[in-house]
Amino acid sequence: MTTLDPRGKVAVVTGASAGIGHATARALANAGATVVATARRTEKLDQLASTHDAIAPYTADVTDMAAVEGLAAWVRDQYGACHILVNNAGASFGGRLLRGADVAAFERTIDLNLMGVVRCMTAFADLLFSAAPGRVVNIASVAGKLGFGPAAYVASKFALVGLTEAAGWDWRRKGVTVSQVNPGFIRTEQFPQDELMKSAWGRRLVGTPERVADVIVDVVRHGHPERTVPRWYRAGVVLRHVAAPVYWSVGGKGSRRL
Ligand SMILES: NC(=O)c1ccc[n+]([C@@H]2O[C@H](COP(=O)([O-])OP(=O)(O)OC[C@H]3O[C@@H](n4cnc5c(N)ncnc54)[C@H](OP(=O)(O)O)[C@@H]3O)[C@@H](O)[C@H]2O)c1
Numbered sequence: 313m314t315t316l317d318p319r320g321k322v323a324v325v326t327g328a329s330a331g332i333g334h335a336t337a338r339a340l341a342n343a344g345a346t347v348v349a350t351a352r353r354t355e356k357l358d359q360l361a362s363t364h365d366a367i368a369p370y371t372a373d374v375t376d377m378a379a380v381e382g383l384a385a386w387v388r389d390q391y392g393a394c395h396i397l398v399n400n401a402g403a404s405f406g407g408r409l410l411r412g413a414d415v416a417a418f419e420r421t422i423d424l425n426l427m428g429v430v431r432c433m434t435a436f437a438d439l440l441f442s443a444a445p446g447r448v449v450n451i452a453s454v455a456g457k458l459g460f461g462p463a464a465y466v467a468s469k470f471a472l473v474g475l476t477e478a479a480g481w482d483w484r485r486k487g488v489t490v491s492q493v494n495p496g497f498i499r500t501e502q503f504p505q506d507e508l509m510k511s512a513w514g515r516r517l518v519g520t521p522e523r524v525a526d527v528i529v530d531v532v533r534h535g536h537p538e539r540t541v542p543r544w545y546r547a548g549v550v551l552r553h554v555a556a557p558v559y560w561s562v563g564g565k566g567s568r569r570l
Contacts, residue, residue: 315533316445319344322391323532324383326374326432327401329356331500332451335525336398341366343529345396348387374401374428377435384435393443396532397436399429400451403502407464418464425468429475433490444487447532450476451524454496454540457549460563480537489535495524496545 323340327333328349334356337349341364349357350370357369370386372379387394402425407417429450440446455461456469473492480490498519499505508514519542527541540546552559 314445314535316395316447316535317344318396318529318532321345321395322348322387322393322443323396323398324348324350324387324394324432324436325398325400326350326372326428327451328360329353331502332495332498332521332524332528333398333400334360335521336400336528337367338364339522339525339529340396340398340532343532346391348383348391350383351401374431375423377431380431380435384439387436388439394436394439395443395446396449397432397440397447398449398451398528398532399432401428402451402468404462404465407462409463414464418467421462421464421468422471425465426471426475429472433479440483440488441486446488447535448479448483448488448490449528449531450490450492451528452476452492452494454494454545454548456492457494457540458552458563477537489537491531491536492538493524493528493531494538494540494545495519496540496542498524 318340323345325333325337325347328337329351337347337360341347347367348370349360349367350372351357352371352373354371357371361367361369370383372383374380405417405420407414407421433448450472452472453469455466456473459466476490476492483490496519497505497508497517498521500521505518508518524541527539531539
């Protein structure tokens with residue numbers, strides 16, 4: 313795969329009002345891209361755009377197909393191209409399958425974490441293909457590789473990993489790589505990692521949004537199909553596949569009581 317220099321390219325980052333998306337919008341702008349930063353909170357996006365001339369704010373909810381199509385049409389009108397799409401908007405709404413109300417949380421999670429990416433990839437496909445070579449970077453999670461966490465969130469991220477891999481084979485024929493970046497514990501607005509931050513040992517497990525953003529820019533440059541950050545979390549993923557009995561035994565000891 314050829315390298316892609318972000319300089320002069322047009323990038324769209326979803327979930328850019330906070331956390332990993334906010335840091336990624338800044339990192340891509342610092343790398344020379346023009347960045348459309350999108351999320352629902354306009355004031356946060358305006359604040360972000362005021363920090364860098366190359367960042368343009370656009371308010372959109374990725375659970376709304378008309379809003380996502382409006383975003384793609386605006387990018388086409390303003391810039392005539394899109395080379396980089398970072399699908400980062402995502403959340404966990406609980407959903408441990410204990411009661412009927414969990415069904416709604418499950419649907420909400422899938423609608424944002426999986427269908428949000430489906431909407432964005434669909435709306436931007438033609439723009440990305442016509443401007444190829446290009447990149448799609450989907451922010452999944454280590455929870456999309458190892459089944460720890462709320463079932464709804466884990467299921468949405470496993471599905472996103474599958475979507476990314478399958479679309480990756482198809483889209484590369486059009487000159488667009490589709491990559492997954494899988495963060496471990498990262499301290500952000502939504503995931504403050506309060507429990508881990510209480511101990512020196514726990515704090516060592518927690519990464520920063522800026523570190524993830526640097527990895528995303530690296531993936532944009534080189535088109536790696538998959539990156540885990542912090543990198544050492546990958547040991548768990550490898551264990552899952554090469555020593556499954558050990559994985560199941562260790563995982564069983566760490567699982568929570570319902
Ligand atoms: N932090 C971690 O430990 C961790 C680990 C693995 C994976 N991840 C993944 O990384 C991604 C970013 O998470 P984060 O930790 O940076 O969380 P965050 O700080 O809460 O940021 C989430 C972003 O998503 C946006 N968003 C939420 N719902 C949206 C919607 N319906 N439409 C458009 N934007 C929406 C939010 O903006 P608005 O509220 O303004 O819309 C916000 O900008 C998520 O996909 C998450 O699953 C995080």
